[in-house]
Amino acid sequence: MLKILYSPASPYSAKVRMAAAYAKLPLETAIVDTNARPPELIDNNPLGKIPALLTEDGPIFDSRAITQYLDRISGNALFPRDAAKRLEAERLEALADGICDCLLAHIYERRYKPEEKVHQPWLDRQWEKVTRALDHLVAATPELPDKLTAGHIALRATLGYLDLRFPGQWDHGRAELRNWAAAFDSRFPELAACLPRA
Numbered sequence: 001m002l003k004i005l006y007s008p009a010s011p012y013s014a015k016v017r018m019a020a021a022y023a024k025l026p027l028e029t030a031i032v033d034t035n036a037r038p039p040e041l042i043d044n045n046p047l048g049k050i051p052a053l054l055t056e057d058g059p060i061f062d063s064r065a066i067t068q069y070l071d072r073i074s075g076n077a078l079f080p081r082d083a084a085k086r087l088e089a090e091r092l093e094a095l096a097d098g099i100c101d102c103l104l105a106h107i108y109e110r111r112y113k114p115e116e117k118v119h120q121p122w123l124d125r126q127w128e129k130v131t132r133a134l135d136h137l138v139a140a141t142p143e144l145p146d147k148l149t150a151g152h153i154a155l156r157a158t159l160g161y162l163d164l165r166f167p168g169q170w171d172h173g174r175a176e177l178r179n180w181a182a183a184f185d186s187r188f189p190e191l192a193a194c195l196p197r198a
């Protein structure tokens with residue numbers, strides 16, 4: 001049985017849990033606190049990051065390696081077989097994850113530094129990347145087909161993380177993405193259960 005080490009707030013964890021649910025791959029789950037550096041996490045991922053997936057093939061990280069693995073063992077439930085369509089899905093997943101990388105950099109700057117050392121230009125630089133990527137997604141909002149890809153799932157997890165950590169700060173003027181998330185949740189309610197939460 002696959003086992004996922006995760007945190008409920010983590011957007012990458014939400015993505016892989018949603019991906020496993022969509023691919024109908026049952027997961028044993030364990031919530032871990034990365035700050036506590038628990039041995040089960042550190043022994044399986046020396047980087048001490050979540051998500052980490054424990055499998056009969058060994059531990060797997062990071063989340064994009066996990067979605068590729070889940071795709072392989074599910075017989076292509078998460079990425080199209082067609083090369084061009086697969087690349088499109090991988091690009092969307094990378095963009096969604098990249099937004100999360102900027103959001104996490106933003107959060108960690110404030111969480112792990114004393115207030116007087118927080119560097120506002122760094123926060124601004126990260127937020128600029130986020131807004132540029134969101135505007136790109138507004139201009140080219142992905143279709144929401146019957147058959148999802150890991151790209152769609154990653155985007156939904158990212159929008160969920162924005163709602164959790166940056167409520168009211170990202171969706172003004174971006175109704176396309178708000179509507180896209182609502183349509184996703186109404187069509188795939190079982191996945192919405194895995195969205196990031198505190």
Ligand SMILES: N[C@@H](CCC(=O)N[C@@H](CS)C(=O)NCC(=O)O)C(=O)O
Pocket residue numbers: 009010011012013034047048049050051061062063064097104
């Ligand atoms: N690129 C990694 C990022 C994973 C990541 O940064 N996870 C965060 C939680 S959302 C984490 O483990 N942070 C703790 C740390 O960096 O020590 C992935 O896609 O899995």
